[in-house]
Amino acid sequence: MNQANEYKTFIYTALPCEAKPLVAHFKLKKDTAVEPFAVYLNRDICLTVTGPGKSAMSAGIAYTQALFASVEHPVMLNVGIAGHKDRDLGMLFLIDKIIDLDSGRNHYPSLVCHPPCATDSLQTASIPQVQYDQPHLCDMEASAFYETAARFSCGELIQCLKVISDNQQTPAENIEPKQVSALIAAHVPAIEALLAEMAALAKLITPPEPRLFKQLVQQYHFTASERVQLKNLLCRWDVLTDHREPAFDESGLKRGKDVLRWLDQQVSQIDFCL
Incomplete structure (x- = not known):
């Protein structure tokens, strides 16, 4: 387990196919000493594949923060797929409102960075939403990501990026892992741009390293x-x-x-x- 580096950026995906293009682009290596979750590292990025669902996402964040957190205000980004009633497949959205369908709680990520794409609201549910009868994007992890990440960083450094993977015309049961990887890969430049802006913001928020x-x-x-x-x-x-x-x-x-x-x-x- 490599704890010599200071991991300043934490990326969380629910599925391996969501992580695959990011692992390749950022040249991340799997940490084989970590068993409960698949964790990939380079010098300052830690990417964790948590598994689907709110409980898995919360556990993955808590586990990797306990192991690898070394800076006061880490950048924390959730990247994944989401469904929508009629948004086109492949569209990328930065989430400005997260609605937990089970608890009724709402979260409002602070969008102080310049969005690399359009923004939209998202609804998180414990079970897949297959009726496509809501005006929001739908996923199964974002509310748990935001609630848990808020324990480890400040709101300005916690963001969600979602790519549309299914809609009424192309429902969720048709999704294939290779398709998901391709959808995420198409937006790697936007993901990298957002991470760069968040990293610059983190430097402004974080006080200088003290002497000694x-x-x-x-x-x-x-x-x-x-x-x-x-x-x-x-x-x-x-x-x-x-x-x-x-x-x-x-x-x-x-x-x-x-x-x-x-x-x-x-x-x-x-x-x-x-």
Whole structure:
């Protein structure tokens, strides 16, 4: 399992055929040490195939964030297929409203990036919608993606892209995996453009890396979540001490957990006033 890299972009698909063209384009390699889900990696992208349905999507996000999250505000993108009453097959949409048909909850992704395509609303249901009697796009994962991703990043960096795969004239039972891969592959340039804009936005949102961060990460072992804690503690230290160098007592620091405990104690003892 490769945790040496900082994965800044997380892509989630429900189906292997949705992931296939993205794996090829971004030159991702499968992490064979991860068993519950198919995970593909390069230097800064982590793509997870979760399986269909809301529960699978939520589990896939939580699992890979626990393993690979290493930045405070990761880019998180759901790419997949959706049905619609009369939209043409192959049309790409950036989702501006997600309706959970089961719970009735609505979500509104923040579209602060320049959309690479048209926008539309989407309805998520636990079972396939085969009647095509709704004005929205339909899928089985987006609401769970958005709700779960919101626990790990900010709304501006959480987006859904959907390609129309079926409609009244060409219903869902006719969908073939090769067709799905071809539909996604046709929009790889738009997907890449959106990811680039989201990455640029993430740099504006994320504070600069604090001093000593790289040094401490090289000196001690930190898990992915511990690196995030370390960065937050060092940022607090810099603000409260006007960037004074912390006087580490290295004799008592053997692991990353020891460093975090020491820093937390030091920060808690600092007197400050507003």
